Amino acid sequence: MQVASVNNKTHGLRPWIDELNEAELPAMAVVVHDLLRLSQSTTASVRQLAEVLLRDASLTSKVLRVSNSVYCNPGREVVRTISRAVVVVGFDQVRMIGLSVSLLDGLLKDSPREQLQSLLARSFHGAVQARNLAQHISQQQKEEVFIATLLLNLGELAFWSHGGKPADELAGALVDAQVDREKLVKRMLGTGFDQLTLGLLKSWNMGEIGQLVQASQIARGPAAMAVALGAELADAVAADGWASPAVQALIEPVGSLTGLPPEEAWRQMLSSGEEAVRIAGTCANSDLKAWIPRTDDLPLDLSDLLQMEHAAPAAATVPVVPVVPVEQIDHAPLLQPDLELLKLSLQNLRLMARTPVDVDSALSSVMQALHRGAGFERVMLAVLADRQSCFKARKVAGKGSQGWLEGFSLPHDPASMAAFSRALKQRRMRYIGPAELAEEPLSEAHRAQLGEGAFAVAPVLAGEHPVGVLYVDMQLSGRQASDTQLSVLGKVAELAGLALRRLSQG
Known part of the structure; x- marks a missing residue:
């Protein structure tokens, strides 16, 4: 199938990075970068976290709304300030909420297309799975693992969010189930989504996350393995549900990475899936949680x-x-x-x-x-x-x-x-x-x-x-x-x- 470039002006890695950075993504990138910096610091303070979140009144209000939700605050203690949110919900949790809300709002601002919602839900589910796997490896790296998995498909997410007419044309071309997806993307865009992800992360001064993303492609090191497993699990669940052989086959590698026996590994996988649904339901304005398969009805699907x-x-x-x-x-x-x-x-x-x-x-x-x-x-x-x-x-x-x-x-x-x-x-x-x-x-x-x-x-x-x-x-x-x-x-x-x-x- 021969498909020409959809846009002669925007064709190739550098033009697409420039095109996407001219959209509203850089503002989101600044928040993500600053929250990542706080996750890597051992001396990060509540004041520093509040300063990052308070730059955007809309972001602040949404973080407070999520902090008052039943999921984050089952005791329903009223939270009116970021500092109080840290006391009630926890520093790491507030930082994760800020990161998630910023990313979701930045990408889902306009009427989101199906490809974006589906991929973002998988990315979010994979990030929660990977972070919970990383807790068994290194508490210090769990936030980086979460962010790396969340941004693993950043290039494709940004394209579906701000790609305009080229995104419409690519979506139409991908309807053909027989097409080679990767070759089609490279032919129409002049670059692959993986290269676009790494290019955007580099332009956002997030090179360390880019390195972890690259390492996950060959599962080099425990943190990279957590990223790879989290993403693979989310993709497998989205494709065929929790009952699929592909999901069941991941129980052993999850147990090997975490040191958990098979039944404990399986229960953690299910628990993380439920957590992803709850977080997505509170952090996103759109019904993103509907795109993450629920575990409640697991026995009914088997x-x-x-x-x-x-x-x-x-x-x-x-x-x-x-x-x-x-x-x-x-x-x-x-x-x-x-x-x-x-x-x-x-x-x-x-x-x-x-x-x-x-x-x-x-x-x-x-x-x-x-x-x-x-x-x-x-x-x-x-x-x-x-x-x-x-x-x-x-x-x-x-x-x-x-x-x-x-x-x-x-x-x-x-x-x-x-x-x-x-x-x-x-x-x-x-x-x-x-x-x-x-x-x-x-x-x-x-x-x-x-x-x-x-x-x-x-x-x-x-x-x-x-x-x-x-x-x-x-x-x-x-x-x-x-x-x-x-x-x-x-x-x-x-x-x-x-x-x-x-x-x-x-």
Whole structure:
């Protein structure tokens, strides 16, 4: 496909840098540069931060508006000055808000085209992911990592924002799905977006960020790897959603970079995605958050919840469950997830996290979400009892589980390596599969009451107060719980804790 230059006057790297710098971008660049300088300083003061933000009355008012939002200020303490915002929200957070608002306003000022909103949302999501990855590497570099990821596509963002007629013509040409995008951009603009990004950063005296951007292209060094992973994750989520193989494939490299186990790495990825949505919703005037895929409905998008294998594993691996002998299990179809019920249960729990209801209603929604919604065959909320010396069943669901309400009891010792106590102490979900069972033999009390097969436990915390654990298994059929089901368990445990905390507050 032969496409001529769209504009003979603006063709090539230097003309495009000059063209974009004649727009309103330099004013934004000054704020970004000064906030970056403050992030690199170990002696930056509140006064210096206020001076940067107070240059623009509109920027100041928007920073204060965001600082008063529920996301940044859940206690809803009234914030009227930048210095007060720093006290209530935090220095780093106010600086990040200022940077984000300045960039978003500078690029989204006019009626933004779809390409700009989509790319800016990906850039913002990637920046939040990268910053949270960088926290495990270097606290000092996390702000630079955030800015570098946010500006990773600066050339393309600036073009879609201020490219005028050439941007319209390129958008039209890119409708052809068969076209080589990179070659088309270079042919029409006379330069590539990557070169334009580096050129703009250099003209804005942000050479250090430019170096980090370049390093991220070959993932050289931990900070550069954080930038690359954050951007790749945001792109993969935007392309195919959280359930895609491309996103799942990033769990291992994220864990390798951060030192987190796979389930913790996955939960951080999801948490960062939710954070990006919340920040985008408060920092941008346009509905930028709508372009970032939500994690709330993650289980509803995953095909493996609908395609769980009906066949049990080989006989040698089928667990023995003393509580419910195999011969007593009827031959009804195996329990399958009910996605509509799961969605409804999660919605109920979110509402309960905001509005207090009675305990039984909250716990019933928890059981419903995990048993009939996610498809776990046996579910139990085991709460701390007898002065926190043991776990006892408070709510159960599934065949053969009713007896737990009367007779179930497991000792609790914070120093113990037993699964229930360990999950509560470490405050993270634990899956005890065949490999873990081989290394960590179950106690006699556990085997007698729950069986010898695989299971998962997730801590339930009402704020800082430990309530107990949610226990789930698939021991009736011997099937293996999917990663998706385990993700649902973690989400439900979190929502249960929020709902119980809200109840305790009245």
